[in-house]
Amino acid sequence: MRRDYPAGHIVAMHRHDRDQLVYCASGIMQVETSGRLWMAPPQRALWIPAGEDHWMQTMGPVSLCTLYLRPDTRPAGFPDVPQAIEVTALLRELILSAAGISADYDETGRDGRLLALLLEEIAWAPDRALPVPQGRDRRLDRICRAIVAEPGDNRSLEEWALQVGASTRTLARLFQAELGQSFHAWRAMVRAQAALPRLAAGDPVTVIAGDLGYETPGAFSTMFRRFMGRSPSRYFAG
The missing domain is CATH 1.10.10.60 (Homeodomain-like)
Structure with a gap:
């Protein structure tokens, strides 16, 4: 899912029943999870596990890409706590492409293969966590x-x-x-x-x-x- 938000937009505290990947294609989002503050610029995405309470605020105009993934598709060793991930050029393109995939995508088709590659890239991406406790x-x-x-x-x-x-x-x-x-x-x-x-x-x-x-x-x-x-x-x- 991809949406544009104005500066100062706030998404109140909430949680999801799916894992969430938050990525700002442009602009910066501030996110708070478990008593930690994160900044998510275009160079980093934020992984938020299912069930994690969080709120978000834009620090200027933001073009936000959000991916929701079933926890049972999470690769082995994936973090069960929020984590910032360095976004490479390849990962950026995968996220932008995946943002247009519907929730009922064909797991055996192109969309399924694209998401599988995206998860693999996330698993290999360096952890660039900079949360402020x-x-x-x-x-x-x-x-x-x-x-x-x-x-x-x-x-x-x-x-x-x-x-x-x-x-x-x-x-x-x-x-x-x-x-x-x-x-x-x-x-x-x-x-x-x-x-x-x-x-x-x-x-x-x-x-x-x-x-x-x-x-x-x-x-x-x-x-x-x-x-x-x-x-x-x-x-x-x-």
Whole structure:
């Protein structure tokens, strides 16, 4: 299925009885699953297993391709948790072609063979997961929500500790225990995600870097490349 959505369109929390592949042929979609935030640009698709609660919001105009696949057709070893998948040129064409296939397709015909190849390509595609985990502790959750809303906030962990009424040591321990990483690493991940719609819109890297709290474009580019595998100036090129 392929549909176009305007900027700011929200699909409320829901679930499906089939596995779902979410792919933005153009534009960027933000998706939340199991307390994790994902950005889905055209370079990545998001695999959402059947029964997984999720909601979605467009970060600009989006041309969305959605595939629904029966769980019993899932290849062995396929993830039963949400996962971001790198979209190669071949996988992109397979997704675009499969988006027009009806639910009652002939499994032994061309459509069935196309979907079988698509599933095989997904199974071989590199995992490019970059979910932003959200905290469960109320103090941690308060910090996470504030930084997601304003990624350029440069307050230190010590300053946040005073803000939420916890010690710096407690917050550092919570970041590791609940989010699996340090405060600085988590904030950098949020900033990498936040840069995607700005880059897609053509904003200058120098402006994005400053808005996200970096003193130099070079420091921002180093961080972005570490998470995304490409420099910000080349991420949406070609």
